[in-house]
Amino acid sequence: MKKFVNDPQAFVPEMLKGIALANPDTIVYVPEYNLIMRADAPNQDKVSIVQGSGSGHEPAHVMVVGKGMLDAACPGDVFAAPPAEYVYETAKRVASAKGVLLLVNNYTGDRMAFEMAQEMAEADGIVCDTLFINDDVAVQDSLYTVGRRGVAGNFFVMKACGALAEEGASLAEVKAIGERVNSVTRTMGIALTACTPPAKGSPLFELGDNEMEIGVGIHGEPGRRRADLVPADDIVAELLDAVVPDLPFVSGDRVALMINGLGGTPISELYLLFGIAAQRLEDMGITVARSYVGNYCTSLEMAGASLTLVKLDEEIERLLEAPAEIVNRIF
Amino acid sequence: MKKFVNDPQAFVPEMLKGIALANPDTIVYVPEYNLIMRADAPNQDKVSIVQGSGSGHEPAHVMVVGKGMLDAACPGDVFAAPPAEYVYETAKRVASAKGVLLLVNNYTGDRMAFEMAQEMAEADGIVCDTLFINDDVAVQDSLYTVGRRGVAGNFFVMKACGALAEEGASLAEVKAIGERVNSVTRTMGIALTACTPPAKGSPLFELGDNEMEIGVGIHGEPGRRRADLVPADDIVAELLDAVVPDLPFVSGDRVALMINGLGGTPISELYLLFGIAAQRLEDMGITVARSYVGNYCTSLEMAGASLTLVKLDEEIERLLEAPAEIVNRIF
Numbered sequence: 001m002k003k004f005v006n007d008p009q010a011f012v013p014e015m016l017k018g019i020a021l022a023n024p025d026t027i028v029y030v031p032e033y034n035l036i037m038r039a040d041a042p043n044q045d046k047v048s049i050v051q052g053s054g055s056g057h058e059p060a061h062v063m064v065v066g067k068g069m070l071d072a073a074c075p076g077d078v079f080a081a082p083p084a085e086y087v088y089e090t091a092k093r094v095a096s097a098k099g100v101l102l103l104v105n106n107y108t109g110d111r112m113a114f115e116m117a118q119e120m121a122e123a124d125g126i127v128c129d130t131l132f133i134n135d136d137v138a139v140q141d142s143l144y145t146v147g148r149r150g151v152a153g154n155f156f157v158m159k160a161c162g163a164l165a166e167e168g169a170s171l172a173e174v175k176a177i178g179e180r181v182n183s184v185t186r187t188m189g190i191a192l193t194a195c196t197p198p199a200k201g202s203p204l205f206e207l208g209d210n211e212m213e214i215g216v217g218i219h220g221e222p223g224r225r226r227a228d229l230v231p232a233d234d235i236v237a238e239l240l241d242a243v244v245p246d247l248p249f250v251s252g253d254r255v256a257l258m259i260n261g262l263g264g265t266p267i268s269e270l271y272l273l274f275g276i277a278a279q280r281l282e283d284m285g286i287t288v289a290r291s292y293v294g295n296y297c298t299s300l301e302m303a304g305a306s307l308t309l310v311k312l313d314e315e316i317e318r319l320l321e322a323p324a325e326i327v328n329r330i331f
Numbered sequence: 332m333k334k335f336v337n338d339p340q341a342f343v344p345e346m347l348k349g350i351a352l353a354n355p356d357t358i359v360y361v362p363e364y365n366l367i368m369r370a371d372a373p374n375q376d377k378v379s380i381v382q383g384s385g386s387g388h389e390p391a392h393v394m395v396v397g398k399g400m401l402d403a404a405c406p407g408d409v410f411a412a413p414p415a416e417y418v419y420e421t422a423k424r425v426a427s428a429k430g431v432l433l434l435v436n437n438y439t440g441d442r443m444a445f446e447m448a449q450e451m452a453e454a455d456g457i458v459c460d461t462l463f464i465n466d467d468v469a470v471q472d473s474l475y476t477v478g479r480r481g482v483a484g485n486f487f488v489m490k491a492c493g494a495l496a497e498e499g500a501s502l503a504e505v506k507a508i509g510e511r512v513n514s515v516t517r518t519m520g521i522a523l524t525a526c527t528p529p530a531k532g533s534p535l536f537e538l539g540d541n542e543m544e545i546g547v548g549i550h551g552e553p554g555r556r557r558a559d560l561v562p563a564d565d566i567v568a569e570l571l572d573a574v575v576p577d578l579p580f581v582s583g584d585r586v587a588l589m590i591n592g593l594g595g596t597p598i599s600e601l602y603l604l605f606g607i608a609a610q611r612l613e614d615m616g617i618t619v620a621r622s623y624v625g626n627y628c629t630s631l632e633m634a635g636a637s638l639t640l641v642k643l644d645e646e647i648e649r650l651l652e653a654p655a656e657i658v659n660r661i662f
Contacts, residue, residue, distance in 0.1 A: 002523040002543075002634060004563040004600040014563075015599045018606030022622035058599045159662070192333040209333075232335045232345075266594040266632050267659065268346045268389040269335040275349025291353035294661060301597050303333060303632065324662050328598065330625060331490070331655050 001201045003301075008198035012055045012077055019062060023327050027065060033089040034082065036062045036327075037072035042096040047165040047174045048072070050090055051103040051158060053110055054079040056197065057218055059328045060154065060297040068324030069162040070103075078197045078300070079219045081109035087117035091128060099127035099171035103157060103178065105150025106134040129171055131178045133157050135187045135308065137246045138215030138223045151218050152260035152297040153185035153308045156320065163322035181316055186243045189223070189306030190235060191216035193264060195299045214238060218262070218299045232269075236276040239307040244284070249309055251285030256292065256320060258308040263298035265305055270294065273305055281309075290320055332532045334632075339529035343386045343408055350393060354658050358396060364420040365413065367393045367658075368403035373427040378496040378505045379403070381421055382434040382489060384441055385410040387528065388549055390659045391485065391628040399655030400493040401434075409528045409631070410550045412440035418448035422459060430458035430502035434488060434509065436481025437465040460502055462509045464488050466516045466639065468577045469546030469554045482549050483591035483628035484516035484639045487651065494653035512647055517580075519573045520554070520637030521566060522547035524595060526630045545569060549593070549630045563600075567607040570638040575615070580640055582616030587623065587651060589639040594629035596636055601625065604636055612640075621651055 005011055012034065019036060020029035028039050042048050051061040052074035061073040074090040076082035091100045100121065104114045114130050121128040135153030142149055161178040169177075191213040194203035204220035207213060212235075215223025224242075249255060259274040261267065270293050278288045289312055297306075310316070336342055343365065350367060351360035359370050373379050382392040383405035392404040405421040407413035422431045431452065435445045445461050452459040466484030473480055492509040500508075522544040525534035535551035538544060543566075546554025555573075580586060590605040592598065605624045612619055620643055628637075641647070 002540075002560060004523075004566060004596065004604050004636065006562045006564050006603075011599070011603065014603045014606055016602075018602035018604070018609070018624070021606050021609040021619070022602065022624055056597075056599065058597060058602075063598065063602075192335075212333075229333060231337045233337050235335065263597045264595045264632060264634075265335065266387075266389060266629060267394065267626065268342070268386065268631070271349035271353065271389075271394075272337075272342065272345045273335050273349070275345055275352050278349070278352040288352070292661075293349070293353055294659065295598065298597060300599070301595060301634065303595075305335065320662075326661070328625065328661070330623075330657070330659070330661070331651075 001196050003198055005198050011198040012075060016062065019327055027327060033086040035072055035074045035086065035090045036065050037094055038065055041071040041094040044097045045168055046096060047098045047171050048094040048096050048100045049103065049161050049165055050074065050094060050100060052082045052087055053105055054081060056300045057297050059295065063328035064158060064326045066324065066326040068166050068322055069158055069326050078199065081113045084113040084116035087113050088120040091117060091121045091126060092124065095126045101161060101171060101174050102128065102130040104130060104132050105154055106132045106147055107144045107149065108146060109144065127171060129175050131175050133182050135182065135185045137186050137242055138188050142217055143221040144219065149217055151187050151189060152258060152306050153187045155296045156185050156256065156310050157181050160316060160319040162324060163319040184247065184311035185308060186246050187306050187308040188239050188242045189216050189262065189304060190214050191262065191302055191304035193303040194220055195302035197300065216304060218297060220299060232272055233276055236273055236280065240277065240280055243307060243309055247311060249286055249311060254287045254289040254312040256290040256310040256312060257281065257288045258292035260297055260306045260308060261295040262302040262304035263295060264301040264303040267294060270305060277307060289317065332527050334529055336529050342529040343406060347393060350658055358658060364417045366403055366405045366417065366421045367396050368425055369396055372402040372425040375428045376499055377427060378429045378502050379425040379427050379431045380434065380492050380496055381405065381425060381431060383413045383418055384436050385412060387631045388628050390626065394659035395489060395657045397655065397657040399497050399653055400489055400657050409530065412444045415444040415447035418444050419451040422448060422452045422457060423455065426457045432492060432502060432505050433459065433461040435461060435463050436485055437463045437478055438475045439477060440475065458502060460506050462506050464513050466513065466518045468517050468573055469519050473548055474552040475550065480548055482518045482520060483589060483637050484518045486627045487516050487587065487641050488512050491647060491650040493655060494650040515578065515642035516639060517574045517577050518637050518639040519570050520547050520593065520635060521545050521570065522593065522633055522635035524634040525551055526633035547635060549628060551630060563603055564607055567604055567611065571608065571611055574638060574640055578642060580617055580642060585618045585620040585643040587621035587641040587643060588612065588619045589623035589627065591628055591637045591639065592626040593633040593635035594626060595632040595634040598625060601636060608638060620648065
């Protein structure tokens, strides 16, 4: 295992400490519960948004805490759901008079933790609701999932909910926009290499020197099929052939197109994929109105990428355009 | 070789096409000369800033074109200097009444191309000057360099020059701030793996399963020494032991701290390194006033990181804080 790490068991808290030290004015890190929250939360005039998941998907979700995005994130250990108690403590600390919306990618372990946390919070009188994200078209059920998995499309749900919450919308309204964005978002990914959780010390699965996993999950779960590596044009074609008919996206649609890196793929390759996908969509009469290229939801150092489409309407486009500030700034 | 690529010879133009398609309103791509420029350049009221280098270091430099940063970037092929004629064409297209500043990382091939381009531009009556960046403390001379190499610290030179140019400063003033930032910026990097240029198809060098290259260059050039992998604490200590005494940085200083990823290292590990470095600097009495964590200047998919310190004064801090907009946005 070649990683920058001290004690593999302390990988997550040491990362969280780094996030806190890089953002001393805007972020609070609570080590007892592994949580990262906005220093100015809770704001009683807005719904608070919380997302959590296993770690290893950074920048999701601990690095997307900030104005217009999440109020807090509660990560578990690498690829493990956070304990329900930690989710509950997170919800409690950011709970506002307008309520708390918990966002959860659809994995069995995460669902259990968040549903239990919602019950605990409600028992305290906190107004709380939960929204499940399941944008991955690759497989119906999976190693850790009943139903479709939630992957990089969760970014768009967070962004729309975060923006509407900043406008002062109610919990029901914020949940409704999140559900609507989830319902028009579709993703599929592909892995060129496996990844190695620090505490495991060895790759999660094996891929041959010339193989790729099509439809891979963000924890290295199997996808649709394994095949020999092909040129980028053919990879994009296969991803679009899975994603486009699923909603379906059709000629005349305006979409957001995201090429998300899985952690180990350089951004040069992601832009190359973006160019191919944008051109093909244009050829289908689909307008790429918003573009996203980079690492949004990763699998540690896995080489690979996913392609997400979101069908836009006026409201969704307005919310995606709204300003936001997150931990992981460039400037 | 496991990459998202079609024809390896077309890797750079296909990436540039992707950048253009993702930024149709703000960026112009000129395929004949491989150049990316701001759609609103030249602005006659400001100095235009151009940087080029071999490709493979993305987001540097083709993804840092935008307001407050570069007016244009002219990349060569992967790890190869751009042709002088391409640099000249780039300078010509963005030339303003206030002149053009060419920024160049200190490598022999790049110096030759940019010096020749400056002569060609001046022969056309374009007011033009060139600034060399050499922040890497690892080695004195190198495989492709006489004198120190320019690496991730080039970000700070671009940022300060870009911000001062937006304020309407003269060419001499913009060059002077760039030279001053370069003179107080120090970097050293470390590689955990090699990288594979698409057209070569095999790794640039070999590293054992448990080895790291300390002081590596951004083209995989040898650094100071090769050693067995050690915990992150010890790696940060060695990088700081090289960087801090070199300027030197001393107790009472305010600094910018950058942990730059070399392309294949996940941002979780970069924040872990940041936390260790920030804590150690604080223990030395050095204040980390500005924080930068992410991929700024990479070596394709190389796993590794570099640590940069910039000694701040009031003017440099003001320029680093100034707003900027680049191709590679997150929202």
